[in-house]
Amino acid sequence: MGSTQATPGPPAGGPAAQERQAGGTPRVALAELLAGNRRFVSGQPMHGHDVTAAAAASGDQQPYAVVLGCIDSRVPLEAIFDQTFGAMCVIRTGGHVLDRAVRGSIEFAVGQLGVPLVMVLGHERCGAVGAAVQALRSGQRPGGSLAHLVDEIAPAVVEAGLDDPAVQPLAIRRHVGRTVRALRHDDLLAGPVAAGRVAVVGGLYDLATGEVALLDPP
Numbered sequence: 001m002g003s004t005q006a007t008p009g010p011p012a013g014g015p016a017a018q019e020r021q022a023g024g025t026p027r028v029a030l031a032e033l034l035a036g037n038r039r040f041v042s043g044q045p046m047h048g049h050d051v052t053a054a055a056a057a058s059g060d061q062q063p064y065a066v067v068l069g070c071i072d073s074r075v076p077l078e079a080i081f082d083q084t085f086g087a088m089c090v091i092r093t094g095g096h097v098l099d100r101a102v103r104g105s106i107e108f109a110v111g112q113l114g115v116p117l118v119m120v121l122g123h124e125r126c127g128a129v130g131a132a133v134q135a136l137r138s139g140q141r142p143g144g145s146l147a148h149l150v151d152e153i154a155p156a157v158v159e160a161g162l163d164d165p166a167v168q169p170l171a172i173r174r175h176v177g178r179t180v181r182a183l184r185h186d187d188l189l190a191g192p193v194a195a196g197r198v199a200v201v202g203g204l205y206d207l208a209t210g211e212v213a214l215l216d217p218p
């Protein structure tokens with residue numbers, strides 16, 4: 001048994017992943033997520049989405065973040081955070097609107113999988129927010145379940161000021177903030193959030209640069 005052979009190699013995923021497993025704190029999870037975005041922006045992603053990554057993550061899952069984003073095709077969440085299989089749970093709805101299924105999914109990730117970080121990610125020129133602005137300006141509420149999206153986004157548009165020329169970008173930020181606050185007060189999330197075991201943060205994605213900026217730094 002030579003000492004060289006007994007020396008373990010670097011852990012898979014690097015030092016951040018090692019600390020993440022040991023601590024599982026919101027702070028470490030957020031640093032990991034933002035580091036992934038910087039790798040993506042710099043054009044030097046670490047992770048590829050091939051079958052070897054799928055196989056490597058095929059055992060038990062230990063994700064460290066939940067990201068709730070929009071369905072927008074220009075905002076693929078695993079790609080923009082340079083995350084591999086098994087690293088994060090992704091939920092996407094139009095305008096990252098909450099409903100019971102979304103809340104239940106986040107509660108599952110936090111309560112059953114021990115995820116310490118929830119990020120709500122909005123983005124520029126969000127079509128769902130645009131639809132809410134249009135519905136309020138025209139007074140015509142859309143039919144079907146699209147009405148649910150508009151109804152959930154409408155308060156942020158009103159807060160931003162319907163007559164403001166910049167209502168849409170302002171409403172996007174307001175809507176992220178409102179979604180973050182709603183999750184912080186969720187029945188099953190409020191306790192872990194108050195105890196500091198879980199953080200819910202808001203972010204905004206820049207379509208042109210690929211950068212994620214925190215809207216409400218913890």
Ligand SMILES: [Zn+2]
Nearest residue numbers: 070072126127
């Ligand atoms: Zn959108």
